[in-house]
Amino acid sequence: MVQRNNTIINIDWITVLVYLALVLAGWINIYSAVYNEEYNSIFDISQRYGKQLLWIGFSLILAFFIMVVDSKFFVTFGYFIYAAFILLLLLVLFVGKEVNGARSWFVVGSFAFQPAEFAKYGTALAIAKLLSSFNFNFKELINKTKIVAILIVPVALIILQNDTGSALVYFVFIIPLFREGMSGLILFFVAFFASLFIFSLLISPLLIVIVLLIVTLLIVLVMKRSWSYIMNSLLLLIVCSIPFLLYLLLIKKEVIDFYFVLLRASILSSVILIIISILKRIPQIPLVVSIFLTSLFFTFSVGFAFSNILEPHQQARINNLLGVESDPLGAGYNVNQSKIAIGSGGFTGKGFLDGTQTKYDFVPEQSTDFIFCTVGEEWGFIGATFVIITFLFLLIRLVILAERQRSVFSRVFGYSVASIIFFHFTINIGMTIGLAPVIGIPLPFFSYGGSSLWFFTILLFTFLRLDTSRLEQLH
Amino acid sequence: MDSYAKRKYIIVLIFILVGIAYVFKLFELQVIDATYKQTATKNVLREVVEYPSRGLIYDRNGELLVSNQAAYDLMATPREIGVFDTVQLCQLLSISKREMDNALNKAKKYSRYKPSIVVKQISPEKYALLQEKMYKYPGFYFQIRTLRSYGYNFAAHVLGYVGEVNQRALRNDAYYRSGDYYGITGIEKSYEKELRGDKGASFLLVDVHNRVKGSYEKGRLDTSAVKGKDIVTTLDAKLQEYAEQLMQNKAGSVVAIEPSTGEILAFLSAPAYRPEDLVGRKRGENYPKFLADTLRPLTNRAIQGQYPPGSIFKMLNGLIGLHEKVITPRTKFMCNHGYHVGTFTQGCHHNQEFSLTASISQSCNAYYAYTFRRILEAKHLGGVKQGYERWREHVVSFGFSKKLSEEFNEELKGFVPTSDYYQRRVFPYSKWRALPLISLAIGQGELQTTPIQMANYAAILANRGFYYKPHIVKAIADSKISDVFMKKHFTTIDSIHFEKVVEGMEDVLSYARHGTAFNSYIPGISICGKTGTAENPHGADHSTFIAFAPRENPTIALAVYVENGKWGNLYASKIASLIVEKYINGEIQESSKRIETEMFNSNLLYSNKPNYIKYK
Known part of the structure; x- marks a missing residue:
């Protein structure tokens, strides 16, 4: 009754199609966001959309390689991968390049790489490995300590890089932990005190x-x-x-x-x-x-x-996020412009390449962190809602996939993938519509940038690889 | 085996809740709230304003009085300013480095992306010099504006001046943007809406750096500027110029009206400023100087100078007497160096019997004291108070105690006391009596009138009983002026009574009849006039004169005020008859040249006596 492992047949094609749809939609919106009549070929390598196409192509190759790796590899080397990224995080503190006040990038020639992004991948593997270990029990103090240790090391290093936004992502590991039996009170209290705050x-x-x-x-x-x-x-x-x-x-x-x-x-x-x-x-x-x-x-x-x-400028930033003070040209300028762009899209949007706010640079970081503005402006409420529904579909699909795993490792990893995508989705879209703090994190699959695209590709396809082997015994 | 499997529902619920919250927020932003769409349009649309040129102003014969000249504002967009030689640019503009720094700081404060004015109203000559050096100053460019230019440097108070709009105008009229020009006084103000024209606008799409990206809606909404309407005034440029020459080095005013239409032929207040002194950059220097000048060149005496009318008022009292039948043309009163009742005396300089005509030509005070008293005490009016009220009714029907013009916003009303006024101030505890009011008989006491009201009074006498509202604009572009100016206003005096009074006025310039202004007689023209002295508690009395000519079918009626000119026949009557002669004959005959030279050369401004003049 054991079915032969056939990656082509067993791979979850629904998820792959959603992935491709999101990546392509992202690419089209990047084209529109930086559209310029002088360089109107969508394949122009000197422009961001041309580069993004390269990154997409490279992502597909990465995805292919992940699919041919033996799934046991991820289980066996989980801690090693985690350790390797911790080392990179340590290294970037000394040789990294400072961008916007955060020393979080390795730069070699024209190639830039942000280890904080990939450290999440390592952490997800490590958490999965720990939780799937024999006789793991949340009630034991030693286990709790281990979990905290796995999470606290990358968080501390990323905060040392002065990149608090990226560190906040580690909060989402509460979700897979909750699924595996962590006290629900912790989830409740985190949510309760965050909203109380x-x-x-x-x-x-x-x-x-x-x-x-x-x-x-x-x-x-x-x-x-x-x-x-x-x-x-x-x-x-x-x-x-x-x-x-x-x-x-x-x-x-x-x-x-x-x-x-x-x-x-x-x-x-x-x-x-x-x-x-x-x-x-x-x-x-x-x-x-x-x-x-x-x-x-x-x-x-x-x-x-x-x-x-708090210092006055910190107060201003928090107040702006909460809508307490309206200061359209001050700290809240970006969010305000972003809301204007999205709001001006109306129900049906202004049409492809016809958005004025993003095209004429009123929205900052329009191809990276604020790519959702282009969606909202050019495709309107219909397009924006469609993107949200697609993301929700992907998240729910991932939960379904995670739930059908026979190994705890795959399930924990699946939930981690869904949670990381969920966090990015929530914060990124939330900040463009003024419902979340402006933390510079990209929209998965959409935002311009190789580093982020590859990270999410590796994350997603590693899980899909594990999923194709869900019938095998991984231990 | 998996006791926590149900927790997947909680997790999925969290995902879905966030999704629903975001869809709701998007619905609010994109579908319900319209403000974001408006802000977005404002963000990308830059309105480029094309300024219309202001309407031209002509005199009644088609002479160009006011036109436009080009001026250039130096603009700067702070973000685009590169490194430049500040000292050299300041030298070229002839401004100090501090002024330049201030202007640039102000511009930066306003916007780093949008242009601001650095130096206003640079002359075309300087612009020509600067233009070829502008390549050295990135971020700076010129914007063309139009300024007023004057064909004749006169009629300052009629034409008025143009200046930058103030905050109130910006609030009240959406047409204006900060830095626009508008009329502040005179015709420029009262006909601002006609003169300013319509601004043109082209809508351009711009990016966040204010760089133009193309036209909006392919230019469908763009409009071009519509030039302001030209205005033809009723002024006679030659007469105006002549009147101003006669009034040079004197304070006072001249208002000349065509009686048959109410059109103002000449209108001046002296001393005046030269209109071009309040144009462009000169305005900044000159305006405070004029404002501080004790001779008050900015004050429009013709409509704001309130003087007691003096003897000029006598005809009106005569007319009221005739109309109320308390005197007839044959009535005579004895003047025994004045009018005496008990211990009360109103002085006069005659010792003879006067008829109505003679009382006018020789300006007898006693005659009017008798007449005025008879009016107030007339039996058919039923008491002094009622008599006074009837008298006032007649006076007001001559255009006194109210604003005459629709065009001059700064006009003062003058003052003819109401019966209440006297009730409170003079007769609070006693019965009304005529004697305390007797100075009104000779145009003194509380009475206050303005030169334009007196010129209108002259026109009424010329018309024998009616007037058209004095006005300064004859036509606006091709359209007719307001009907208000076409309406005949009749006085309450029967027109048959005027002829006798007019006869007396003609005798004023008669040597044979001992007229008070026989020295101003012009051979060949039948001028009817009346001298007056406006009492001035602060210095020498004012010389006043009203006149119209010719006696039959008059073509001009005027009032002349010369402050500190002492008596009517010393200055005012001479100036008035010269103006009449100039208007009717087109030139000054040899016999009048001596008086003309005397008037040109006389100087009353810098006498030793202080000449405080009280204006409101």
């Missing part, structure tokens, strides 16, 4: 306290399925706010500051509630209330850190 800068402190109160009460309601806890908690809150109200009214003789009263009353009532529930041995309540208190302190300290620790 953003909200605490965006909306007023009073509103945050109110929202946190309501969320906490709702959680209690869901957990206990009883209204009496809610009523008692609210009563306690009201009782606790009376002394602060009296203090304001009688001693300070001031106008009532609701934030002042509510913040102090909720802290006081929380502490009382925790003590009572511990004494009365009511389960869960102390934990939930503690989380509430932690969140309160977190938002408070974010606000404090923001206004007291």
Whole structure:
């Protein structure tokens, strides 16, 4: 019943077709973005679109070579590949070339290479290797330490290169780890505190306290399925706010500051509630209330850190991301121009080569990081939505492929590939429409540049290679 | 075996949620919100403005008064400026290095990609010199603008001047862009909309560096500039020039009107500035100087100078007396060195009996004191207050106490007190009596009139009872002027009463009748006039005169004011009759040459006496 391994038959052609579609769409949009009447041949090697065609051709050769490599190679040499890229990351610190303040590129002649890109590949292999090792168990401290170690080394080196944006990508390894059994709370807390961080800068402190109160009460309601806890908690809150109200009214003789009263009353009532529930041995309540208190302190300290620790230009950048301050010619210039380009595309777009914003250079980095602007402007809402759906299709397809693997190694690696593509997709498109911070990371398969294209090609085809051998025993 | 398999749904859910969020955001950006499309158009469209040339201004005989000359603004685009010899460029432009640095810093602040003006209004001569050296100064180029140019250097107050638009104009009228020119005073202001024309615009596509990439929509939306409309004024250039010569070295004003149409033939305020002194770069130097000048050359005395009308007002009181039937042409009053009631005296310089005509020609004060008192106390009017109100009604019907012109925005109304005014100030606790108001009989007291109102008054007398609003524009391009100027305005005085008054006015220039201005008689022309003295508490009184001529079918009516000229016949009447002679005969006869020379040479501006003149 063992089927012979035939790469041609077993390769997942759907993914290959989606890959080709994205690469070609990227190439056409690069052509449009840097289109210039003087060099209108799409094959002109002196222009970016001509070069990109070369990179695409080279990618296909790379893909072919990966497909003919024995799939056991990746399993066997997982740690070696990881180690090799760590060495490169170390090396680039000393001999790398500084571009935009980040020392992250090797430059040999006209050839440039960014090891941070490929280090993700090595990390994915290493994580897969670790998680697929015999008798791996998340509960053991030694395993946790190993995971943290695998992740922290490249992150530290990349931060040392002053390329924080690329380092953030390593957050996505939470997804494959979560799939393999890591506590869901970690995923939840990362997401929760990330959004809390953003909200605490965006909306007023009073509103945050109110929202946190309501969320906490709702959680209690869901957990206990009883209204009496809610009523008692609210009563306690009201009782606790009376002394602060009296203090304001009688001693300070001031106008009532609701934030002042509510913040102090909720802290006081929380502490009382925790003590009572511990004494009365009511389960869960102390934990939930503690989380509430932690969140309160977190938002408070974010606000404090923001206004007291960050430099003004850092504040400006964060404010701009969050839309707090509108400064179209200052720090938010790029995002603003990008939104104008995409917004001006309308429903159906301006048509191929007819986009004015990208063609006339109003959008910065239009062929690399901001390539999605060209899509939005020339192909409109229809085209942009189509690209998003294609990416989602690819991601879901990758999850399906990962799930059908017999080896844990392939599955973890598959999830890693999907997560890395997901992170790039989320941040890159998010920043062009003002929903994510401007971190200079490329849109997979789309953005101009050999380094990035080859990285994603190798990443994707390594997984496809593993997938073709999913029926083999890899250990 | 795989207890966490269900977690794949959570992961896929996260992927899909992000995708949905992005599609929603895209829908908002691309489909719902239209502002991005507008901003995008603004981003890539550069409007290149083609400035129209301003309409020309002619006199009534087709003489060109105002035309245009070319001037060049030196522009700079900061981003394109290369290394250049600053000192040399400053020398060529004759500006200091500091001025250049300031201008360039300002330009950089405005935009590094868009051009700004560095030096305004460079003359064509200097431009010719600079043009061949411009290759040394990358980033600099010239933009052509038009400036006003004057065929005759007169009529400054009529023509007005042109200057850069201010913030208010920018806010109120979308036509203007910063740095545009517009009329600030005179015809330039009142006919700004006609004179300015329509700007042309071509829309070009530009990239982020402001480099032109082609025309927008293949130039379908482009428009070319439409030249401003030419304006034909009612001015007679020769008469205007002559009047200005007569008024040189004097302060005051002359307004001459064609009575049958209301067209203004000559209009001046002295001292004036030369129109070309407020053109282009000279404006910057001269304007503050003029503003600080105690002789106030920028003030338009013809419409802003408010003087008591003085004796000139007597005809009006006579007419009101006749109309209200309190006197007849045969009524005589005794002048015994004035008018006396109890201890009250209004002085006069005669000791004889006066009829209406003689009271005008010899300017008797007592006659009008009697007449005025009779008007106010007339039985049929039912009381002094009612009498005063009727009197005021008549006066106002002559165009006093209101703005006469539609064209001069700065015009002042003058002042004829209302009955309320006297009620509050003179009779708050007592009954109305005529005596406290008696100075109105001879055009003094609170009365204030402007020269243009007095010229209009002369035109009414010439027309025997009606006037057209005085106006300065005869035609705009091919179209007719506003109907407002075609409307006959009748006074409340019956026209039959005028003839007797006119007779008295003709006698004013008669030696035989002891007329007050017999010295201004012009042989062969029947000039009807009246001398006046406008009291001036700050110095010598003002010499005033109104006149029209000829007596039958008059072609000119005018008012002349000479500040500090003491008496009407000292300056004003002489100047008035010379202007009439010039207009009617086209030249000055030998017998008038002596007076003409005297007027040309007289100088009242720099006398030892301070000549404070109170203007509002």
